[in-house]
């Protein structure tokens with residue numbers, strides 16, 4: 001549910017093909033990193049570039065031993081190894097509900113048995129450095145491997161794909177901070193267009209089913225070429241457990257008229273404010289619509305004060 005203060009949110013079935021990312025069976029952009037936004041010590045490509053190449057290319061997330069490892073998606077644990085032997089050390093394997101297969105290697109311990117259904121974000125293991133018969137066969141990290149649409153035995157262990165291409169981007173607007181994006185596109189006339197907040201990224205906020213987010217969202221826009229005006233609004237998408245958009249809810253739009261001085265070098269300044277509560281799997285993005293031709297947004301600033309509970 002999403003509550004916007006001062007504005008009841010009607011839920012409308014509106015076509016969003018133009019602005020919604022295409023969420024295919026490969027769950028592009030929905031997986032959770034195992035330990036949050038931490039340093040990657042070796043990329044999937046880095047594993048492939050080794051000499052000899054890695055037998056199971058994946059992404060290495062550098063975290064201290066004992067860090068909680070969280071499931072990338074809803075699914076079922078389908079394999080578990082509890083010995084430090086071989087290059088993998090202890091591992092867990094997750095069959096995700098979207099049909100893919102993920103392995104977490106070099107664990108210190110696993111918290112779930114094969115057959116267990118897990119939720120995205122659930123703690124399933126503790127990170128370690130296990131491998132080659134030792135608790136410290138490596139530097140401490142979590143190695144995550146991903147196969148699309150099959151098991152590693154079916155597809156080949158070396159035919160994994162880059163997990164990082166499938167993760168949910170971290171919130172681009174840190175708590176109690178703002179982010180500024182230079183956006184120099186000319187808006188199409190009378191067309192709702194998504195407002196980017198970083199290169200190729202549109203989302204202002206996202207909540208999972210395990211955390212609620214309460215916040216105040218402010219979008220500042222500087223635009224040139226405004227002779228009539230433009231409109232801004234925020235849209236909320238409700239997602240199902242596979243990350244597919246199942247509902248779309250549109251906030252009332254705010255109209256920002258041209259400033260009195262409409263000479264080309266005088267930017268029009270607009271501000272849209274939204275107190276919000278995200279509960280359940282929801283995400284927000286903003287849209288802009290030009291009321292005259294030739295409007296160019298020069299700068300987008302998004303500021304958020306928010307709290308997770």
Ligand SMILES: [Zn+2]
Pocket residue numbers: 042047058059060143
């Ligand atoms: Zn690795």
